[in-house]
Amino acid sequence: MAATLRPSSFPFCAVIAPAAGNSIAVLQQMEGPIDPAELVEILQRTVEEQGSAFGREEEQMRARIQEAERLRAIEKEEAKLRADRQLREEQDAAYFAALRIDQEKERLRNARAQKPGDASIRQMPSPTGKQIGKTRLNSSTREPQHTQGTQTTQILIRFPNGERREQSFASTDTILSVYRYIDSLGLPGLGNYRLISSFPRKIYGVDQMGMTLKDAGLLPRASLFLELL
Template sequence: MMRRGAGARGDPMHNAIVRRIVSIPRNLLGGFSRAVSHGIDLMGIGGRRSHYLPQPSFPPQYPPEPSIVQDEWAFLNCFEQQYGGSHPFFYACRFTEALKMAQEEHKFVFLYLHSPEHPFTPLFCRETLCSELVVQFLDTNFVCWAALANGGEGLQMTATLQPASYPFCAVLAPASGDNLAVLQQIEGPVSPAELVEILQRTLDEQGLAFGSGRAREEERTRVDRRLRQEQDAAYLSALQADQERDRLKSLASDRRAQKQAETSSKANTQKHWQNPIPKQASQVKETTSKKEAQPKDPATTTANGAQLTQIQIRFPNGERREQSFKSTDKIQAIYRHIDSLGMPGVANYRLISSFPRRVYGVDQMGMTLREAGLHPKASLFLELM
């Protein structure tokens, strides 16, 4: 009699998110893989893949035992001697390391407990587990781990999961703390098509709850990218508005200067005819009038003659602040001024100018404002990192 997983059609637990929660045996937690300690090649004896775990640069937490190789390869030796090397890729490592690899790859763990003496085991291994359909499906969608049901870590997992019959397969996912979520379990023989159907349905039903790590990361990336694009668009819009306002101010200033020059020229002409003055004095007065009519240099000076640079700083919340610095001050002086403001939420940031876009970060801290091209005035955007 076949006993299928809880996700099979018609089963009352078909819509359950988690079949049950179990605790990882304490003696499986902590320490380094014994396969790592001995540099064992993590591949099936059939040699379809080759994976190596990194060698630790410090001694393992637990000393190796004499029967390490026998414990690590007992299942693969037993399995391949009887059924050959064409089978799913079972990682020859501790169960906790397979669980960690599954987390990193955003996959579930497919666990198989092998009971050689059970009468249904040979048919299941030969016809189902070694079929090309099952091999390709498991290798693509799961991190596979298997062990003998009556020895080593397999015996500990048997005591934890308590299978009612063999062959026994389970789909596992990490839960809170040192617990496991048993998402699906299959007890008894099933055909290749039935096994793939059950596993595919498990991925579809449980993936949103337990396998969405990658989706969450991609969503965060999309949100960050959209936020950055919105900030850049807002900055460019504000910068263009500032440039247009400066252009209009400059145009108005030029018009006022031209009007003042024309008014002064008319007054001088009228005064000349009313009260002629020597030619030399007239030339001096004309020169003075021209100097007054010329637009003033926007860079003012301090008492000791140093030129000032006007820096306008735009914050991410849209607020703008303007501050004067000496042209000989360094970029670091702007950062110190911003830090002294105590703006909420402004901790790790950098300053950026646009048109052309240029970043004033750590490497530019020692540049003076004149060397950085910020004199006599410039607009900088504060970008949070």
């Protein structure tokens, strides 16, 4: 220590404190003979003055740490919001892309149906005569009759097997109308099921049968997933 401080005379007294790295800071030093009472007074004053300075530095350090933690928390929250927004945008883009594909398929089916011959029958699956008869029987109920001037909504229904069906409903139609439309399709293997919207996630079951599509927020278009029970 003497080699580090390099006193020029003795007796020698110094008050030191740790500094950055492995170095030390000399807070006070005294060389040569000095009265004991004066020495004690100098040491006490040095400790008091430097102690308050160290206290302020410690408070400043704590404040800097807290500010850094706050900024990290804000940055983390903003990153989460950006990720959520990007996910919603990607899902919306996928939904509208699938919707455009379905609309194009529907347009082509309608165009073929207008040609001479029974092209529409050739495009439909015909597993059994019973199922074809049921399909024809229910065909009159597939297109809901909308009162002129009533706001309509497009509902895209996604099935567990990947199939998609889109149907137009009046805003005053109820959730039950959507269930009746699905039942009228006569699709095999449905059994008991319920309808679910993804964003926000909401289940439309028995308790919501009487709710109108407008009250359910399914306007002007919506996508529902059919979940088997």
